[in-house]
Amino acid sequence: MSTTGPQPPEPIPGARLLFSLDPGVAQLNHGSYGAVPIGVQRVQQRLRDETEANPMRFFNLGLMDRIVHARRHLAGFLGADPEGTALVPNATAGAAIVLQSLRLGPGDEVLCTDHGYGSVALSIDREVRRTGAVRRTLTVPLHATDEEVVEIVRAGLRPGRTKLLVVDHITSSTARLFPASAITATARERDVPVLVDAAHTPGMLPISVDTIGADFWVGNFHKWGFAPRGTAALVVAPRWRRRIEPLAVSWQQDAGFPLSVEWQGTLDYSAWLAAPVGVFTLRTLGVERVRAHNAQLAAYGQWVVGQALGVAPADLPDPGGPMVSMRLLPLPAGLATTFPDAMTLRQRIAEELGVDVAINAWDDRGWLRLSGQIYNRAEEYQRLADGLPALLARQR
Structure with a gap:
């Protein structure tokens, strides 16, 4: 396995303060419901x-x-x-x-x-x-x-x-x-x-x-x-x-x-x-700045969690473009292969790890989808990487 990969971007100063999100939850699923700035x-x-x-x-x-x-x-x-x-x-x-x-x-x-x-x-x-x-x-x-x-x-x-x-x-x-x-x-x-x-x-x-x-x-x-x-x-x-x-x-x-x-x-x-x-x-923050930040952070998250799951970098799905702010990871075979099982696993990750992600069943396999947004930090993806392998092992 590779020990070097994408690096997280520099955080945008003050970005986290723009949102009223629960600081105790690593919300890595912006793609599902978004997050509305306080203003x-x-x-x-x-x-x-x-x-x-x-x-x-x-x-x-x-x-x-x-x-x-x-x-x-x-x-x-x-x-x-x-x-x-x-x-x-x-x-x-x-x-x-x-x-x-x-x-x-x-x-x-x-x-x-x-x-x-x-x-x-x-x-x-x-x-x-x-x-x-x-x-x-x-x-x-x-x-x-x-x-x-x-x-x-x-x-x-x-x-x-x-x-x-x-x-x-x-x-x-x-x-x-x-x-x-x-x-x-x-x-x-x-x-x-x-x-x-x-x-x-x-x-x-x-x-x-x-x-x-x-x-x-x-x-x-x-x-x-x-x-x-x-x-x-x-x-x-x-x-x-x-x-x-x-x-x-x-x-x-x-x-x-x-x-x-x-x-x-x-x-x-x-x-x-x-x-x-x-x-x-978005324009005040800088549209291109936000887009670049989010895409780089999503790529980092995919890599660090992929390392924890034993997924070779070459096997990490390519999103098809450098500015996509969501990334996909394959779950171990047999996990979350149906919609109900995917929802159950998503909830367990939220409850046990304090991390919100998207879990989807597609093509008879379970997939984890991560998002990158300006309120996220590199350590939140690391939290998921640290706890996910043992959690998944208990589901088999």
């Missing part, structure tokens, strides 16, 4: 206080204009057309909106990969049950190159029958960066619409949504963009905007996309209105 929390709370002080005034005087303003700010950060962008609660909701708007029928198919997010797959399954369409899943090896991924997708497309290709930008289960632009270009050549599930992209990676060329793109701001939970953006290409239908009809239905999707009556809109403060926080 953003306070802005959201002031918005909630404003709502409760006079609900009639809050909802009836200028709220839609405030939503549009927040949307324009967030769309600008993404390099997306604000008129083709709608704020939605999360990437799964955005995917569901797209699926129900396609008007699938018998014989149609939705194509995805085996790296796709579970709830999106469930949403696809619900829609094909309703319509008589089918879901087809492409197998993509974990270590496939970008060229191999594109070729697998190209070979799997069935022009005329494939009504939607769903592809992740950064996969959740496997922490893998997919070549979204190249995949989209390949599908466009065959006139197959593409939905890019970019749940982890905003804030983690540089992005210009409009240059990707996808028909549909959805990404969360509440993971790596420091926004309150419940903030995501659905971006729709011009030719599809008139066909988009919200999951529930409300008073802006006749306004069309995006207001018909955004306006859902008495929702708590405070997360959306506070989200630009999350982006401001």
Whole structure:
């Protein structure tokens, strides 16, 4: 085993003080639920206080204009057309909106990969049950190159029958960066619409949504963009905007996309209105500085925990890009091979080691996913490395 590997980055001064996280827990799973800076929390709370002080005034005087303003700010950060962008609660909701708007029928198919997010797959399954369409899943090896991924997708497309290709930008289960632009270009050549599930992209990676060329793109701001939970953006290409239908009809239905999707009556809109403060926080810290820090820290964490588990450096999964802030580790064979077992192991690690991580079952094997964020420190990954081997040995 190698004794030298990636080194942790220098901590960003004061970064930990920006968050209200429990200092007794090593929270190495930012990718699942994110963490909201205290300043953003306070802005959201002031918005909630404003709502409760006079609900009639809050909802009836200028709220839609405030939503549009927040949307324009967030769309600008993404390099997306604000008129083709709608704020939605999360990437799964955005995917569901797209699926129900396609008007699938018998014989149609939705194509995805085996790296796709579970709830999106469930949403696809619900829609094909309703319509008589089918879901087809492409197998993509974990270590496939970008060229191999594109070729697998190209070979799997069935022009005329494939009504939607769903592809992740950064996969959740496997922490893998997919070549979204190249995949989209390949599908466009065959006139197959593409939905890019970019749940982890905003804030983690540089992005210009409009240059990707996808028909549909959805990404969360509440993971790596420091926004309150419940903030995501659905971006729709011009030719599809008139066909988009919200999951529930409300008073802006006749306004069309995006207001018909955004306006859902008495929702708590405070997360959306506070989200630009999350982006401001990221920019104040330095977007590239944060991205580089997080990616370097995740790489260090993968290496130090991999050493403890006896995983050779050459066998550590490559995320597919230097700026990915999540890393994957294989667990010993036979552990966490099902979703319930993965959840049980995750909870045991949290309770016994005081460390939060993601555990996923994928391709009949258990995998541990680590994140790197500015509130993390090298010693937290070392804590996991020190305690995990004995904990796993007890599970066999």
